Amino acid sequence: MSGSGEGGAREEILARMRRALSDAGEAPEAPREYRRALDPQTDVVAMLIDRLLDYKANVHHGVEAIAEALDGEARVVVPADLPREWRIGGAEFIPDGPFATDAYLSTEDLDGMDAVLTGCAAAVAVSGTIMLDAGAAQGRRAITLVPDRHVVVLKREQIVGHLAEALPRLDPRAPQTWISGPSATSDIELQRVEGVHGPRRLDVVLLED
């Protein structure tokens, strides 16, 4: 559906563009001499951990550490397709999902959750970025936003060095969230302080095998 027709605005703007460009010729092909990968000897796991800690995220190791990362939170929302073996520890895991048995939670219910536990699509070492694209074990965007603590399980093979290596792993048309540390702001005297509207705590659990 398109609402483009209002008083011919679309046609007029396109005509203005074409008129403005009538003698502009063609732009040369863009050079692409920048890096698309890090040096092969880079320890991307160590680099990722360094960046995450710099953002004041917490880093844990191994599937058993999920319980530790959840840090005693009582009510934990999970995407309905989150692997069973990740649901460990004393928390109550409340599924959210498109299946008949696991309907979507209301916003009020979501606001009552202490934490969210998900997987992710990829992670970029050089910038410490965790990427979600609504794929397996990630759920819809709202569940990783409303609870105050986000615990992400990250597998070794999901980690890449460079942004250019991560983009082909994402579904470009799916809703994506790229996360680099907990919610923060630089709006007061341009100093970064953590903790505004998004989850104020970000925990990453690395599964290295």
Next chain:
Amino acid sequence: MSARKRGTAVPTSAAPASAVVPAASLIPADAPFPKAAKVALGMPQLRKNLAHATGTIRAKRAKVAGELDDWEHLRDSAAAIKADVQHRLPELAIEFERNAIAAGATVHWARDGAEANRIAVRIVREAGAEEVVKVKSMATQEIELNEYFEAQGLRAFETDLAELIVQLAEDRPSHILVPAIHYNRTEIRDIFDQRMGDAPAGLTDDPAALAEAARLHLRRRFLSAKVAVSGANFAVAETGSLVVVESEGNGRMCLTMPETLISIVGIEKLLPRFEDLEVFMQLLPRSSTGERMNPYTSVWTGSREGDGPRDVHVILLDNGRTRVLEDEVGRQALSCIRCSACLNVCPVYERTGGHAYGHVYPGPIGAILAPQLEPGRHDDLPYASSLCGACYEVCPVKIDIPEVLVHLRQQGPHAAGEQAAMGAAKAVMARPRLWRTALRAARLGSLPWRRKGFVRRLPWPGSRWTVSRDLPVPPKEDFRSWWKERQR
């Protein structure tokens, strides 16, 4: 009231409980730049805040840009991709529209700000809402959407921390990235205390406490909002996706929780391919907040069942951009990704702040964008620069701002007096004997100032020049006589 006296009315940290005085109310919005700048220069707290904030961000940017050994290659690619976008704008706009519609979005086109505002209000009414939450957006500042909404009986709530500060203070933004850059933490505490309504008792000026106050203030509004309004940092033609880059999570809240989403996107925001983000998402966060990556980036394509807004609208905005496109030299201003690096390094911006520019886009980029977007209204802005070139050096998309400044100075109007003076100079310089005589006269005439080295004040009409500049005294010996002597 003199400028200096007005300046002292600004709250300072020494007087923490003083009433909020919006900085923009002290600096005349419609005054020419030199006049407005003079007022701003007389506000010591404002200058202190700006020097502190721009100094902090300059150091951070330099550090993280320096980490990438291919920074110059990235700039070259970004500049070329943007030039390609400008050359193929009609084709890319149509491609974006087709893909966004296929993904379930409704795409509107707006010739100007008024048309975009009308479309937005209609969508809000159709959604049965009376208020919207807003993601920080320069496009909506540019078209004065908040003011239009208010006139139509609707309310628009800013949710970015700096925008919230500016809105509560009833001030105007003074920086592209951090609209409240002209306030320090104590002033922000006072604004929250006096204007927020639900500020926690005993609020301190600790930035973390201020961020917490904003979180509490906006939480209910986010969770209950029916409609959100956003801009976009990038619009990907190949997929019909929009991208919003942010820090706080207010963007994610607005883009995810409401049923209806309206995104107002300047046509120059297009990128050909999703893959192009690998260039721009390295350059933008490092150039703007000086971070390796901003905390949150959202990418969405139309609507998706069960995930985020169902009713997704995109308003493609012209509002003068196609006119900028006509100018072969000036059109590079459309490459701007609104990072603010040029503001932070500009010696003029650092001293005057953003309000003096009298336009939503201040600083070096504003000085080339404002006069092109609104011809005839900001002809003084291309002169608000020393042409030092620092802006060009930091620009992540390599806009040659000094080149465009000089180009616009040449195109802009020149006062009759200036034209007459230049005409006379041309006539004299074209006649060697006359020129020699003139030089001799200048040397003799400036003898009383020889020791000082410059003339502080000339009589009228020369005073028009010396009001903001010193006039250097001609040297004892000019080139011609030096050369003549040497040839002997």
